[in-house]
Amino acid sequence: MDIQALEALMHAELPMTAAWGVRVLEAGDGEARLRLDPLPVLLRPGPTLSGPAMMGLADMAMWAALLAISGGEDRSLTASLSMQFLRPAGNAAVVAHARLIKPKGRSLYGEVxxxxxxxxxxxxxxxxxxxxVSPAGGR
Structure with a gap:
């Protein structure tokens, strides 16, 4: 799946990615890189990109990596997300680099x-x- 098709799929299936202006920079081999330019609604006082915005971006990046290895047919669901905020992102664009560590089986795992x-x-x-999750929506 090429980058433009992956981005279009994400924007259609998860409208928040389109609303936030998330762009797919790269995807393949169990990895994906997404860019987020901060919108005023995503900032907290400082101004800096908010924690919820970065958590959302991390989740989107993991899904992009899963979509890239499945040809756009992934229906997996987030089971857990643990985030460590290391320093303020500021009021500038950020890039999320997702890497699948365990890309197959019932339980999938990765880092961003x-x-x-x-x-x-x-x-x-x-x-x-x-x-x-199976394509029919069952487990």
Whole structure:
């Protein structure tokens, strides 16, 4: 699945990705990189990108990595998401790099590094577990 098709699928299936302006930079081989330019609604006082926005981006990046290896047919569900905020992201674009560590089976697992786009400084680290769901919606 090419990047444009993956981004279009994400925007259609999870409208929040379109509303936030999330862009897919790369995807394949169990990894994905997404970019988020901060909208005023995503900022907290400071101003800096809010924690909920970074958690949402991390979740989106994991899903993108799963979609990339499944040809866009992934219906997995987030089971857990643990986030460590390392420093303020500021009021600038960030990039989330998701990497699947366990991409197959009923339980899936990966990590996401979120960096400032301008200088590559690490601002957050997430780990995430997912549960594979059959295409019909059952477990």
């Amino acid at each position: 590094l979120i960096t400032r786009a301008a200088d590559g400084v690490l601002v957050a680290h997430a780990t995430s577990g997912w549960v594979a």
